[in-house]
Amino acid sequence: MVLDESKIPTHWYNIVADLPEAPPPPLHPGTREPLTPDDLAPLFPMGLIAQEASTERWIEIPQAVRDIYRLWRPSPMIRAWRLEQELGTPARIYYKYEGASPVGSHKTNSAVAQAYFNKEAGRTKLTTETGAGQWGSALAFACDVFDLECEIWQVRSSYEGKPYRHVLMETFGATVHSSPSDLTQAGRSFQERFPDTSGSLGMAISEAIEVAAADPNSSYSLGSVLNHVLLHQTVIGQEALQQLAEFGEEQADVVYGCAGGGSNLGGLTLPFLRENLDGRTSTRLVACEPKAAPSLTEGEYRYDFGDTAGMTPLLKMYTLGPDFVPDPVHAGGLRYHGMAPLLSFVKHLRMMDAISVKQREAFAAGVLFARTEGIVPASESNHAIAGALREARQAAEDGTSPVIVIGVSGSGQLDLPAYSEFLAGDMADS
Amino acid sequence: MVLDESKIPTHWYNIVADLPEAPPPPLHPGTREPLTPDDLAPLFPMGLIAQEASTERWIEIPQAVRDIYRLWRPSPMIRAWRLEQELGTPARIYYKYEGASPVGSHKTNSAVAQAYFNKEAGRTKLTTETGAGQWGSALAFACDVFDLECEIWQVRSSYEGKPYRHVLMETFGATVHSSPSDLTQAGRSFQERFPDTSGSLGMAISEAIEVAAADPNSSYSLGSVLNHVLLHQTVIGQEALQQLAEFGEEQADVVYGCAGGGSNLGGLTLPFLRENLDGRTSTRLVACEPKAAPSLTEGEYRYDFGDTAGMTPLLKMYTLGPDFVPDPVHAGGLRYHGMAPLLSFVKHLRMMDAISVKQREAFAAGVLFARTEGIVPASESNHAIAGALREARQAAEDGTSPVIVIGVSGSGQLDLPAYSEFLAGDMADS
Structure with a gap:
């Protein structure tokens, strides 16, 4: 479809x-007072800062962004007939597939907007x-689309x-550094220590x-966690x-999304939550x-830093603490100690x-999905499929x-x- | 769209x-007489042999095959707005994209049918x-879809x-061997020599x-060249x-497809050729x-073997000769010494x-396409884009x-x- x-x-x-109530605001790490737009101005443009704090229900998608969305949107929703048959289940299973985007994931929805x-x-x-x-x-x-320079630090491992x-990033014209690099004071200091x-x-x-903070022509971009990122993903x-x-369905009874920083999960589920809040549906999310990295299931709901160095604003969220180091599971996109404050609040409510x-259950689900539906899902998506x-x-x-x-x-x-590794039986069951 | x-x-x-006339038939390598269905029976099932020799215009697609096609078909056709803009061309460019299929290419169209x-x-x-x-x-x-065992010999390099x-093949449950292997007489002999x-x-x-010939329960499958493979690709x-x-276009003025063994090229262009033959269009293919590997542009149109060992039937085609060894270009799918007999005949007519x-022009086209349309095309497809x-x-x-x-x-x-390799400037310009 x-x-x-x-x-x-x-x-x-x-x-x-x-x-029903306003989510707890982010706090300045020094003063512990609610953050002001000016606090964020060195890193983000005002358009995004306004979205971060907005209480408006609908925020118009600029035509230039919709023009780019057309390259892969609307993304397909597919009835998983063969998976249902294989499971012998009377459940009707549908999946919303974001993997046909230019780089193979939902991340482009926010990247283009940012x-x-x-x-x-x-x-x-x-x-x-x-x-x-x-x-x-x-x-x-x-960045290639909007003729911006793009400089990326990729975790060395x-x-x-x-x-x-x-190579994919370079094909799109970005400069990519292995981090820690020699190019920043922070990178040199990490390498020394x-x-x-x-x-x-x-x-x-x-x-x-x-690098972004030192150059007034540069901004820093974040791919998850923040309100404006989740907002963009609501498409x-x-x-x-x-x-x-x-498809003729009155409602979804349940929606499964994988949860890392929260951008995919939020983008998928928050529009369903609106239907619930309006009383039209009773969909379980x-x-x-x-x-x-079980922040929502085993973490605490409290103010914490968004990064490990403790430099970011304090965010009220489910967190495992900034020092938590997850096992090296393959779903790299889900290895985050916290969870988007907006989703944390929704969960709290x-x-x-x-x-x-665990990742073996996730990959077993992914292999079954591949063998029935013909799509090999991302490691992250396998968690939603397993659920x-x-x-x-x-x-x-x-x-x-x-x-x-x-949500695939x-x-x-x-x-x-x-x-x-999974097929060879060598995957750790973390 | x-x-x-x-x-x-x-x-x-x-x-x-x-x-306007019947294509020259394949010949038995021993007798040089036209091949009979029985000659092919040890390797292929009768359903496919009948298609190989069929003169019927329309051959029904079994419902079970259409049910699987639904996983990725109809495939999208997209107007390349941003590419047009980048080129500053008044041409209207559309691309038909087969890369969203389960394994990322058009090959599934015939694999499922076979x-x-x-x-x-x-x-x-x-x-x-x-x-x-x-x-x-x-x-x-x-094979996974129809519960068949699948054993694949992949060129060692x-x-x-x-x-x-x-790994992708194994994820779908196939057994893959590096060829030459120890498992066949041929493989052992190649390793010795x-x-x-x-x-x-x-x-x-x-x-x-x-392996297929020695086991009456097994068949051999070919992914290009033969009539029945091109037939399946006409979707x-x-x-x-x-x-x-x-899209409101009266006709395509020109269609570009990449040419290796001919399955993608034939599948894309032969339905357009029918419109030409009916007098409805005048589309250049x-x-x-x-x-x-310039079989169509520099080869001879004559009977030749389909393989290098000279074991297959003789096919009338544009060929560089069975001993021709192409430079190791990246478009592995196009490195074939001959060309589908059906397309060779069409070209001959x-x-x-x-x-x-050349491959640098092809990859330059691919990078431009990626940067404008957001899709990184297969090495093979880059040749069509370059054209x-x-x-x-x-x-x-x-x-x-x-x-x-x-045709992407x-x-x-x-x-x-x-x-x-291309981005680093290290690609040979073969």
Whole structure:
């Protein structure tokens, strides 16, 4: 089921307008007072800062952004007939597939928007960090579209271990450094203190921020966690609602999304939550996180730093603490100690459930999905599929036929080494 | 522009019915007499042999095959707005994109059909060879769908140099061997004669055929060249014609497809040729081959063997001779000494043009395409894009606005090492 281009949403949806109370604000790390727009101005353009704090329900998507969305949006929603058959389940399973985007994941939905608002603000360059590489490739593509320079610090272990990823960023014209690099004060200091380090997201963030903060023509871009990033991703859930209706379904009984920093999960589920809040539906929303980074299922709901170095604003969120180091699971995009404050608040209000999945269960689900639906899902997406499989198997036992929606956030073509490890029986069950 | 599922073609189109004369038949390598169906029976099921020799115009696509096609068909046709803008050309450029299929190329269109007819004939296993790995992954997926065993010999240099590819085949449940292997008489003999060989398509074919021929429950599958393979691929061109009409175009002025063995080129162009033969259109069809394997542009039109060992039937085709060894260009899927007999005949009748492209021009076109359209094309597809760019630039000079259709046969996500070489300036200009 692919909607006509004319059905690409015209607005992003802001859940803040519909929540029963305002989410706790981010705090300045020094004063512990609520953050002001000016506090963020050195790093982000005003257009994005306004979105971050907005309480408007609908925020118009600029035509230039919609023009780029047309390259892969509306993304398909597909009935998983063969998966249902294989499971012998009376459940009706649909998946919303974001892997056909230019870089193979949902990340482009926000990257294009961020590049656009930076261009509008007169910035000429964006910096960012990337771990597994999905966000970095998305921003590289988006900067290419809007003629912005793009400089990316990729965690060294990933830069060296996943060489296809940085080539993809370079193909889109970005400059990619292995982090820690010699190019920043932070990078040089990390190398001195940890001579053999394979890098970390925290280090890469410090390098990208240092370069952006030092140059008034540059901004820093973040691929998840923040409100404006989740906002941009709501095109996913809005389209999914339309597509389910065209399939003739009255509502989704349950929606499964994978949970890392929260951008895919939020983009998929928040439009469904709006329908619930309006009383039109009673859809259960389920966050699927890796057992190795179980912020929603085992973390505390409190103010914490967004990064490991403690340089960012304090965010009220489910967190495992900034020093938490997850096991090196393959779903690099889910290895985050916290969770988007907006989703944390929604979970805190009991409007969303959460489960955790070990990676062998996740990859077993991914292989079954590949063998039935023909799409090899991203490591991250496998967690959502695993959650949905539990539900579909339960439905088979109970003889019920729930409508299940799975968010398949990306393609696993560049995750094949992890599949190899799983198929060989060598994958740790973290 | 994505058509509704209901628009998936119901029949494959057989150009043989509409050609002014019958194409020269394949000859038995021993007797030099036209091949009979019985000659092919040890290797192929009767359903496919009948298609190979059919003169019927329309051959119904079994419902079970259409059900699988629904996973990725109809494939999208996209107006390349940003590419046009970048080129400053008044040409209207459309591309038909096959890269969103399960394994990222058009090869699944025939793999699924072949697996189906083998299953119908009671076969339990298929063998094949694969070079770059696109065909092998497509057949692995198709065998998985119809519960057939799948055993694949992958050219050693590719098996070792492109490890993602065999993991993809294994994810779909296939067994993959590096060829030459110890498992066949042919493989052992190749290893003895060429101890340090990195393998070749010819060797891998010999191994796959040996195993299939020795087991009445097994068949051998081929991913290109033969009539029935081109037939299955005609879903591409049929959909493209419908999509162009929905875009409001009266006709394509020119269609560019990349040319290796001919399966993508034939599938794309033969339905357009039918419109020409019916007098409804005057579309120019252009085969784009690599300068390193220029069968159509520099080969002879004569009977030749399909393989290097001289074991196959004799096929009347444009050929560089069975001993021709192409330079090791990256477009592995185009490195073939001959060309599908059906397309060779069409070219011989002057119903199709051909050009050759060096690989640096091809990759420059691919990078421009990626940076404007957001899709990194397969190495093979870059040749078609390069041909179209020549035309679009000429149109800009001449101030004409032709409608150009490009066949983008696959995604380049697993070709990124070649892009890396190109971007670094290290690519040989073969």
